[in-house]
Amino acid sequence: MRTTRVELGSGYVNVKKGAHVKLRVERDVFADAISWVARTIPSRPSLPILAGIKIVATAEGFIALSSYDPDITSEALIEASVDEPGEILVNGRLLSEFAKVLPSRDILMEQVGSKLDITCASSHISMQSMPLEDYPEAPAKPNIAGSVNGAVFQEAVSQVVSAASHDDTLPLLVSVCLEINGENMSLMATDRYRLAIRDITWNPSDSAVNERLLVRASRLSDIAKALGSVGEVEISIENSGRAGLIGFSAAGRENVARLIEGEYPAVRGLFPEQTNGYAVVNRQELADAIKRARLVVDKNSSVRLSFTSGHVVLEAGQGDNAQTSETLDAHLNGDDITQAYNPSFLQDALGAVNEEYVRFSFTQATKPAILTGQESFDGVDTEDFRLLLMPVRLYGA
Numbered sequence: 001m002r003t004t005r006v007e008l009g010s011g012y013v014n015v016k017k018g019a020h021v022k023l024r025v026e027r028d029v030f031a032d033a034i035s036w037v038a039r040t041i042p043s044r045p046s047l048p049i050l051a052g053i054k055i056v057a058t059a060e061g062f063i064a065l066s067s068y069d070p071d072i073t074s075e076a077l078i079e080a081s082v083d084e085p086g087e088i089l090v091n092g093r094l095l096s097e098f099a100k101v102l103p104s105r106d107i108l109m110e111q112v113g114s115k116l117d118i119t120c121a122s123s124h125i126s127m128q129s130m131p132l133e134d135y136p137e138a139p140a141k142p143n144i145a146g147s148v149n150g151a152v153f154q155e156a157v158s159q160v161v162s163a164a165s166h167d168d169t170l171p172l173l174v175s176v177c178l179e180i181n182g183e184n185m186s187l188m189a190t191d192r193y194r195l196a197i198r199d200i201t202w203n204p205s206d207s208a209v210n211e212r213l214l215v216r217a218s219r220l221s222d223i224a225k226a227l228g229s230v231g232e233v234e235i236s237i238e239n240s241g242r243a244g245l246i247g248f249s250a251a252g253r254e255n256v257a258r259l260i261e262g263e264y265p266a267v268r269g270l271f272p273e274q275t276n277g278y279a280v281v282n283r284q285e286l287a288d289a290i291k292r293a294r295l296v297v298d299k300n301s302s303v304r305l306s307f308t309s310g311h312v313v314l315e316a317g318q319g320d321n322a323q324t325s326e327t328l329d330a331h332l333n334g335d336d337i338t339q340a341y342n343p344s345f346l347q348d349a350l351g352a353v354n355e356e357y358v359r360f361s362f363t364q365a366t367k368p369a370i371l372t373g374q375e376s377f378d379g380v381d382t383e384d385f386r387l388l389l390m391p392v393r394l395y396g397a
Contacts, residue, residue: 020111022084023057027107027120030063031099033076036226036253037065038096040074052130053092055109055116059085066138067092070258072219073138077252089130090116098125139256142238142245145211146204148185150250154228155354156187156198157220159385162348164217165191175214177264178246182207188267189217194345195267195388196352202235211239213246214260223248223255270388271370275361277334279307280377283358287350289314289326294343296322302340302392307332307360316343331377337362339369339391349387366391 037053045051056064061082066075088111095118099107102120110117116127157176165173179186183204188197227233227250236247236256244259293303293316301321306313312330317323339362350358355373359381362369368388372381 020084021055021057021086021088021116022110023063023080023082024106024108025063025078025080027099027102027104029078030080030107031096031102033063033065033078033253034092034096034099037067037074037076038092039222039226040069040072040255041067041092042069046070049089049130049134050136051091051093052089052135053095054087054089054132054135056087057082057085068136068138071216072255072257075138075254084110086111087132088116089132089135090127091130095127139245141249141254141256142236142247144205144234145209145237146202146206147232147234148200148202150228150231150233152200153202153233154224156200156385157224159198159352159354160187160189160196161217161221162189162352163191163194163196163387164189167191171260172214172262172264174217175260175264176217176220177267178211178213178215180204180209180211180213182209188264190265190267193342193390194349195270196385197268197271197387198385200384211237212264213237213239213244214262214264215246215257216260219257223257226255227251227253270368271386272363272367275363275370277332277337278359278361279312279333279337280331280357280359280374281312281328282377283350283353283356283373285328286312286314286358287347289328290343290347290350292326293317293324296324301343303343303346304338304340304394305360306336306338308336334362337365338394339365340394341389341391345389349389352387353385355382366393 042050050068054066059082061079062077063080064075064077102123105121108119114129116129118125160176164176168174173191177188183201185202186197186199227248230251233248233250238245245256246259247254247256290303293314297317298321301316304315307330309332311327313325313327315325349371353373355375357374357377359372359374360369368390371387371389372383374381
């Protein structure tokens with residue numbers, strides 16, 4: 001009889017395929033785990049079978065929940081009281097939604113023929129199983145390459161994905177590039193109009209590691225949000241041939257995503273080696289002013305920032321259309337300068353900066369500005385996160 005393997009720590013347990021499932025599990029634990037796994041079920045599965053979640057119950061008292069998408073797999077391992085080990089495949093979204101609304105009592109699950117009966121207090125549902133033999137095998141987990149602080153990694157990912165493209169015809173630009181060199185890890189993304197880079201440190205298994213990996217930005221963002229609050233995150237890498245994989249695991253949960261093929265552009269050279277001046281403004285005050293300006297101008301209109309000694313004037317709108325202007329305190333080091341920006345891109349950039357103040361560093365009015373954060377109005381900026389933002393050409397310039 002065929003068997004399937006469920007990873008438990010450093011070893012495996014065998015579960016007979018076709019064995020009936022009977023178990024009891026705490027409702028909150030199960031609902032949280034099944035909801036996490038269901039996140040990666042495709043919204044429009046290419047095959048109906050991919051709408052399923054596989055449940056594997058082991059004699060050692062664990063349930064492994066897993067979902068499969070051609071680009072990513074998810075697994076969660078939780079404890080349970082298992083009377084009869086086995087495995088079954090059922091509709092994942094339905095199971096997840098049902099688990100969310102169950103009362104806070106233990107859940108009893110038992111396979112009866114081709115159905116899974118689920119009982120919680122007086123609530124009951126019977127779900128038709130799906131054919132396990134048609135369900136794809138998940139790719140093997142790559143070797144662990146190191147670990148990173150989950151909160152730091154989540155922050156870094158959230159900062160750079162704001163600059164990634166949403167155009168699926170450009171697979172390189174819808175990705176985040178992870179550039180790893182020893183203990184240094186850089187995350188970078190660009191859509192050709194903005195470029196974000198965040199530098200962090202991690203704990204590699206091999207200090208000589210040198211990799212450049214491309215991961216779809218939306219996938220990486222979801223993974224970082226899901227694992228960022230659970231402490232240290234292990235990263236696994238298999239970057240050989242066409243089947244490149246990267247895995248992220250923490251606290252009994254694991255995602256394995258396929259890498260995007262291709263050579264990421266050499267974007268670091270786009271940052272100028274020197275700038276001719278800079279301006280500092282309160283980040284939240286500027287973000288609020290842009291939000292107000294966008295209420296009275298066309299969505300395609302740019303916003304103009306005119307920096308002079310002591311203040312910045314934000315203007316939007318022109319001609320017969322509605323117009324707005326607002327003056328904010330600013331510190332300028334260098335000559336007066338005026339630049340116009342796509343307001344949506346500028347809002348995203350300000351949202352990616354975590355410090356109270358944002359610094360705009362300039363070369364000239366028609367060239368991109370570098371945005372960095374700083375803790376105080378007259379302090380120094382932090383360069384672990386930098387964002388290059390292309391200005392919009394001013395009319396008549």
